[in-house]
Amino acid sequence: MDEFEFLCEAAKNGDVDKVKSLINSGIDVTYFDSNGLTPLMHAAKHGHAAIVKDLLEAGAPWNALSPSNISAGDFAMEAGHQDAFETLLNAGIQSELILGTIARKEKSNSGYGENYLEDRVSFSEDKIMDSDSKAIMMAWEKPLMEAHAKAVCSGGGHILNIGFGMGLVDAAIQQYNPAMHTIVEAHSEVYERMIRNGWGEKDNVKIVFGRWQDVLSQLGTYDGIFFDTYGEYYEDLREFHQHLPALLKPGGIYSFFNGLCGGNAFFHVVYCNLVSLELEHVGYSTQLIPLPVKDCLGEEVWQGVRHKYWQLDTYYLPVCQSIEDS
């Protein structure tokens, strides 16, 4: 057995002293063993929280993935090892908070995320695709969009939706007959299709064409806001949240499509916590309402789609309101 295998064995067996002495000798804690697992994954799988903590402090990446795309946090979560799970969750949140700050700085120099808006898109009955065969929006999300519409329309009044896509959430919002319904859409082909389908002729609908970032000055204040864009990053969502206090009326409800890390259960938990924490910093409390999605999401749905952006059984619908109102 080489030194690294000793470390994996010690992590598995909960041998804190051995792990510590190997770390002190300068061993590389980032290696994967012959099964594609890291020492951190072994410790998490067997619920050795103290070792998880030591390995993280020694530089083990919290978000490394096994060959079947399982992270240390998934192992702890699946086995019900609460202490190890929470240690990894906190490491994930802290790391993303710091990386977020770095990404914010990098973004201001890069002008990224604008390509999608220049690309052609294709429409079919059950989805909209980009030029890379990635789905922009899919019909299986209809029940989710209806639930979002219900949440943001609960107080009536003026509703804002950012991102039209297939218009599923907007059709559901119209069912609540809002006093005014503003829709922001940035893609020219999606916008043209909205106009062709009569959205511009509805008395209570105002369409604003452009990126939400560029049309903020044309917006007012709203009783309900929904946000669901495409081709953007977590950073953009975070940036939108900075504008919430200026856009959402007192007593208003905000919600957003919560597809954050929808391919990995543990990363999703990290991001649900992260976004709630960041919303709290701008003055909003977040309730995450679990909705089972198994029934509306069969394997066949993904045929011809390049990226399976959602792979979890439960969708957590965020309902946010000002901390002063809650």
Ligand SMILES: C[S@@+](CC[C@H](N)C(=O)[O-])C[C@H]1O[C@@H](n2cnc3c(N)ncnc32)[C@H](O)[C@@H]1O
């Ligand atoms: C996922 S779809 C929205 C789906 C919609 N919720 C529905 O129910 O069908 C995302 C939409 O956001 C639009 N979009 C992308 N970036 C945007 C931006 N910066 N500002 C406004 N709209 C944007 C896309 O063109 C696309 O139509």
